[in-house]
């Protein structure tokens with residue numbers, strides 16, 4: 529069956545120059561801080577930027593950005609509210625602070641609905657915070673938004689490295705461009721060929737405060753990594 533919403537989705541994304549999905553194949557490895565801080569960096573550099581939190585069970589970008597008392601407006605669809613000049617859309621707006629118990633087809637349906645109703649307008653960048661793993665959400669995003677590029681995150685662990693390789697293979701097969709692979713050093717630093725973000729013991733205290741976040745070691749490292757990759 530053809531879902532009429534998929535053609536609306538194409539229209540909704542037609543005025544966005546680049547769409548970057550921040551993915552990683554494990555939970556708790558820094559995808560959300562990376563997606564949120566990258567949006568802050570882009571907005572600080574004068575780019576128009578949107579942030580879409582697609583982690584249905586663990587939406588957390590609103591906490592990282594300290595977004596309080598904001599809500600999307602209904603106007604021929606849904607207009608995302610702004611946080612630090614970032615257009616921000618999250619399932620958390622609709623879940624009343626509770627985890628959303630969605631499975632299989634329901635996840636796909638909720639994603640299609642959110643992509644179809646959100647009016648981003650003109651954007652230089654849309655950053656998508658993905659849930660862990662290559663699952664329905666990941667495949668749906670790639671299928672529904674054909675401009676998607678991947679920014680992959682990993683951590684210094686043998687198991688994570690193995691999963692990373694297998695997942696990168698899959699994205700290559702699906703012909704989705706991978707713009708960079710970042711190793712987030714949650715525990716210790718060991719040199720590899722990947723872009724490194726060091727462990728930052730001040731990061732946790734900065735969560736919820738965009739200005740403080742931009743001054744962290746984490747943000748400076750991410751800016752150094754992303755500036756050449758995105759030609760900022």
Ligand SMILES: Nc1ncnc2c1ncn2[C@@H]1O[C@H](COP(=O)(O)OP(=O)(O)OP(=O)(O)O)[C@@H](O)[C@H]1O
Nearest residue numbers: 554555556557558559560561586660726727728731
């Ligand atoms: N380089 C770092 N230094 C210090 N703390 C970090 C670093 N990277 C991430 N963290 C912390 O680790 C925790 C998990 O990060 P985050 O929520 O971004 O992970 P995630 O991959 O999005 O998790 P999930 O899979 O649950 O969505 C956060 O509290 C964050 O502040």
Ligand SMILES: [Mg+2]
Nearest residue numbers: 559560583588
């Ligand atoms: Mg997350």
